[in-house]
Amino acid sequence: MEKREKKKVLVKEKLLKMPPVADELSIVGRSAIRIDAYDKVRGKLKYGADLEYPDALVGKVLRSPYPHALIKRIEIEKARRLPGVSVVLTAEHVPGRNGFGAVIPDQPVLCGDKVRYVGDGVALVAAETEEIAVQALDLIEVEYEPLPAVFSPIEALRPEASKVHAKGNLLMTARIRKGDVEKGFEEADLILERTYSVPFLEHFYIEPDVTCAIPHPDGTITVKGPMQAPFTVRRNIAPVLGIPINKVQVVQTPLGGGFGGKEDSSIDIGARAALLAWHTKKAVRMEYDREEITLSTAKRHPMVIQCKIGVKKDGTLLAFEGRIYNEQGAYASLGPVIPPAGGTHVHAVVMLPGPYVIPNINVDGYLVYTNHPYGGAMRGFGAPQVNFVHESLIDELAEGLGMDPYDLRMKNSFQLGSETATGQILDQSVGLKDTMEKAKEAFNWKEKWRPAPDLEELEKEEKRKGVGMALGWYRTSIGTSSDGCGANLHLLEDGSVLLYQGITEMGQGAYTVLSQIAAEALGVAIEDVRVITPDTDVVPEAGPTVGSRSTTLMGNAILMAAEMIKKPLLESASDLLGIPPNRLIAKNRFIYDREDPTRCIELRDAAKRSMAMGRRMLGQGWYTPPQPSLNLETGQGSPYFVYTYCTQMAEVEVDIKTGAVEVVKIVAAFDVGKAINPVLVEAQIEGGIMMGLGYALMEGLILKEGVIQNLNFQDCMIPTALDAPEITPIMIEHPTIHGPFGAKGIGEMPNIPTAPAITNAIANAIGVRIYDLPAHRERVSMGIKGRLETRI
């Protein structure tokens, strides 16, 4: 008796620490420390390359040195006879479909008749050691007959151009037709026509791709490695081996970064390792080294974009016309449409006019094969390219009108009820103008902005400061009909919880955020939730970890799963408390009476009772987001169900003599719907901005005759701590009805408007517009020289 009283007092003390309002959130909205950080700071977390496979063979790929060539003959006998070589494989050894790809399986596991880019896979070797495998690659003789190659989308569209694929080089066209652009331009007081270009970009995730394929006696095969889309990997490996999907088990290892790149690369390396394991009946480990990754894996699509925009004197936007030449490279990857509005290309076309109300719009986008590496997913998925265009264009338009670019944007940008280029009415969660105002205040924009200097002013100084801004919008999830997301949540009798889910942890903090959502929904603590590593044999289909979809879609699936077990849990609590279940609240490991919170029990006692009574302990959630729509002929529809919005403002200092640009400061405000974990959201913001800074000033692959000239970190710079500006992240919450607790995606948005914010700041500092990324010092310096020469 006494013991029970004591326990009750203890419970009451604990209750005092709980939020007084029953419906107030206690875990969501707080910056819980990430659940994987403790192991990461101690070097204890095992990544793919840290796992030991003592008897595994080493797999290697022989790659094409030609951008486009017929394979006349492959001689593998010498390699096969080398002691220690287990197997040498070519196209003829693929038992099933010789092709993989995230959308269309047009990339050969091993090229049979021809190669389409430098780095294409031609043969595979499995050997006892790395040295032997490398030696064996040298012993394979391939006779090529080089073909004429195409290296730009515009060139590839010419009728006489060499064909990369038999069906022709134009992979797809997407367009927007809205209003009457001719009429719009007739009524315009000012029209601007410009052409922009952006280069191929490598993700440069720091952890190299690595995988191990392990065959089992029953014919199943396990593939283990860092991946962003284990279910896509599974879906690709099964047909390559000609076995049912349920015989392929894909197991996730923690990612040392992905940024979209490990969506494609894990299919590539996974399918090849699986093929070697299938033939050798032994485990095969494969690792791509740094230069091999840059050489062979997917990139951010390069684009050439021609644009025309018309505006009234008062700043009202009237008409927009755009043409996108989107270079797909050798293989389709994530370029083409996944109905109705998925795929990089459609996304780029839809986003090109920007977050502005424009009544008349024509956009034509051509997605074109070339003999370059292929474009895939990279943080922003087609949006960073077109954002650079619309934000550069509107900035220059403001200059032409003699307006503050902030005011021109404020006048035309989206708000609740606005109609987008695709005719979608934005009927909820539109905080764009709010982000503009918050950024303006924090940056002190109205004090800092003044028109770009005239020539005389420019000559006076050695260094000049300038400010620039850019807006951005980005969808949550991927605009496809096939966008279901499942989760299982298992409550155990001691109140602890197992979360079975397939979103991968790549540094973004997904496991932490999803644990917070599960804990909040069930009324347990975040420590009570154990996230089971994505393993396709164990967790339900979740779709890929891409498109800023994880928090929203998986969060919703978890809420559905939680709901299923919470009802019986509250019934059990009701049994114990003698209070009807509808008056009970579960929070912070307690279940208590809404009307008298002192009447409560520990949640684990209710869980124990549920177990004892045989009540449901397993919850299943399957969330399907609102169905997207898009007519590819007219570009009209509602391609994505909600958008995240942002405003970024940059201050730069340009060295007039050298053209070197230093980014001093960036203020960035985001409408995130709801920040489930504010520190993790800030981390996404800061990291995305830094990657955007690289896009603006230094990154980009240089290709000559189809050969990448800057394969490694030394030749292709990415930002270091020396480039880090002061970043002020600001979060604004306009909750979406479609998100868990109102949350929208945040992974990609920060990366999108940084480049134009910086290049607009450069223009503001020195009066030189940047039309081609990156704005490296030679380009900026040439711009300054060009401007100074105009005075003669």
Place this chain on the structure above:
Amino acid sequence: MGVMAKSQIHMEVNGKRVSVEVEPQELLVDVLRERLGLTGTKVGCREGECGACSVLFDGRVVPSCLIPAMKTDGREITTIEGLEQNGELHPLQREFLNRGAVQCGFCTPGMLLSAKNLLDENPKPTLQQIREAISGVLCRCTGYQKIIQAIQAVSETMEGKKV
């Protein structure tokens, strides 16, 4: 054989004496990861550019992918696994945790060791000195800001003392 002979090296790794027989071309990073099981030291490029493999070599941060194992004979090596003392996180580890300075975690060991090297030599670094000290380690996730803030926080609590 001759010059290609294996040799026995003795070094102190995370305070413990170890002896390993190494090949002439063998690199420190591989000895640490494969022979000693210290996989906290990461490999990102094998070209000395990314800093993921950074370790302390007699207290100074070096990319272990460029160091021939033979050169470590008689030297002291500290890897990320050696940063904790008696189960207690180093103040840098604690601040990295608390301030959200860890994302994918692949650069974290190199960052922590670079920061330790800096604070050991200069307990009160300026912002620019912090930036320089960690500029040899590439991070693609964080934007560096939270890492820099974590190092500043440790420096402030140290009040000029060694940690």
